[in-house]
Amino acid sequence: ALTAGIVGLPNVGKSTLFNAITKAGAEMANYPFATIDPNVGMVEVPDKRLDRIQELIPAKKVVPTTFEFTDIAGIVKGASKGEGLGNKFLENIRQVDAIVHVVRAFDDDNITHVTGKIDPIDDIETINLELGLSDLEAVDKRLAKVQRAAKGSDKEAKAELAVLEKIKPVLEAGKGVRTIDFSEDELPIVKGLFLLTSKPVLYVANIAEDDMSDPDGNKYIQSIRDYVKDEGAEVIGVAAASEEEIAEMDDDEKSEFLEMEGVEEPGLNRLIRASYKLLGLETFFTAGGKETRAWTYKKGTKAPQAAGIIHSDFERGFIRAEVMSFEDLDEHETQAAVREAGKLRLEGKDYVMQDGDVVEFRFNV
Numbered sequence: 058a059l060t061a062g063i064v065g066l067p068n069v070g071k072s073t074l075f076n077a078i079t080k081a082g083a084e085m086a087n088y089p090f091a092t093i094d095p096n097v098g099m100v101e102v103p104d105k106r107l108d109r110i111q112e113l114i115p116a117k118k119v120v121p122t123t124f125e126f127t128d129i130a131g132i133v134k135g136a137s138k139g140e141g142l143g144n145k146f147l148e149n150i151r152q153v154d155a156i157v158h159v160v161r162a163f164d165d166d167n168i169t170h171v172t173g174k175i176d177p178i179d180d181i182e183t184i185n186l187e188l189g190l191s192d193l194e195a196v197d198k199r200l201a202k203v204q205r206a207a208k209g210s211d212k213e214a215k216a217e218l219a220v221l222e223k224i225k226p227v228l229e230a231g232k233g234v235r236t237i238d239f240s241e242d243e244l245p246i247v248k249g250l251f252l253l254t255s256k257p258v259l260y261v262a263n264i265a266e267d268d269m270s271d272p273d274g275n276k277y278i279q280s281i282r283d284y285v286k287d288e289g290a291e292v293i294g295v296a297a298a299s300e301e302e303i304a305e306m307d308d309d310e311k312s313e314f315l316e317m318e319g320v321e322e323p324g325l326n327r328l329i330r331a332s333y334k335l336l337g338l339e340t341f342f343t344a345g346g347k348e349t350r351a352w353t354y355k356k357g358t359k360a361p362q363a364a365g366i367i368h369s370d371f372e373r374g375f376i377r378a379e380v381m382s383f384e385d386l387d388e389h390e391t392q393a394a395v396r397e398a399g400k401l402r403l404e405g406k407d408y409v410m411q412d413g414d415v416v417e418f419r420f421n422v
């Protein structure tokens with residue numbers, strides 16, 4: 058399963074955020090297994106479409122989809138040189154599919170900041186520098202190998218050499234690989250290098266409770282957005298400490314608290330959805346009967362493989378999929394009405410799944 062890794066300097070609120078995630082996850086009705094790894098937290102993906110589908114095509118139960126966060130503790134300055142268990146942290150980051158980078162954007166004199174001042178940009182620079190140095194080392198090693206091979210007629214080596222030579226100066230300038238535009242041909246080569254700064258990233262500004270009702274009003278957030286613009290990265294403000302409290306509340310307390318703060322939903326929901334998108338994940342639905350359920354697939358997945366997520370027999374015996382978009386169901390309200398409107402589609406094995414598809418698979422057993 059794809060996982061988003063939470064990284065950040067010490068004392069910025071990573072564990073607090075991770076606790077909020079695991080506590081919210083622990084409430085899950087359909088949590089399929091107990092916590093296997095204390096560094097992995099499972100969350101449900103909040104999705105209002107699921108409630109609407111249940112309203113239109115009632116089932117016995119409703120099952121949201123889930124995905125994982127991984128807590129990557131304690132990166133420090135010098136990590137790329139192996140300081141403070143540095144190599145291990147970098148190795149852990151290498152294992153995740155996307156990075157959720159937490160920075161401190163709350164003032165609190167009682168909580169020490171590792172560098173002695175609140176400066177989220179400096180926090181980002183510190184970590185990205187370590188990741189970049191580690192990448193530079195990897196690129197140099199690879200260059201030494203490929204340069205030799207590229208002298209001959211090895212086409213692949215030549216192509217890789219060109220990519221490495223494009224990457225190196227960017228890393229040397231202190232920028233991440235994700236700031237580079239690659240061609241369609243180059244992308245698979247880049248992917249094969251497994252560089253840390255090429256992973257998709259999302260920045261989380263850990264804001265004060267006072268900023269909760271208006272996260273974008275936080276005094277640091279705009280400068281963070283400007284700073285990460287060339288990475289094409291999203292920045293969201295979340296009050297980690299408050300989110301941890303919210304995750305512990307029962308439903309009534311929760312609504313009361315959120316109403317008091319003047320927010321529609323916990324900030325954690327925004328973080329979860331943004332991370333899901335960052336991982337390239339999308340959702341299709343199955344409706345009615347025993348359960349109305351959301352399923353996660355990787356963007357670009359075709360119908361038979363999507364069917365296989367439900368059950369391997371569905372993939373093996375796949376005949377076709379009956380598909381309607383959530384928007385069409387929402388508008389016409391029943392499958393019959395969607396069909397009458399000519400919006401119910403029969404899709405074959407080459408159909409690429411679209412986010413929000415409501416699907417019935419036909420298969421041979």
Ligand code: GDP
Pocket residue numbers: 065066067068069070071072073074163164165168263264265266296297298299
């Ligand atoms: P980590 O080292 O990045 O995992 O940081 P922690 O989650 O352990 O947080 C460090 C300290 O900051 C703890 O004492 C937290 O209670 C506190 N903290 C975390 N988030 C917030 C916040 O949003 N507001 C305030 N005031 N304190 C926070």
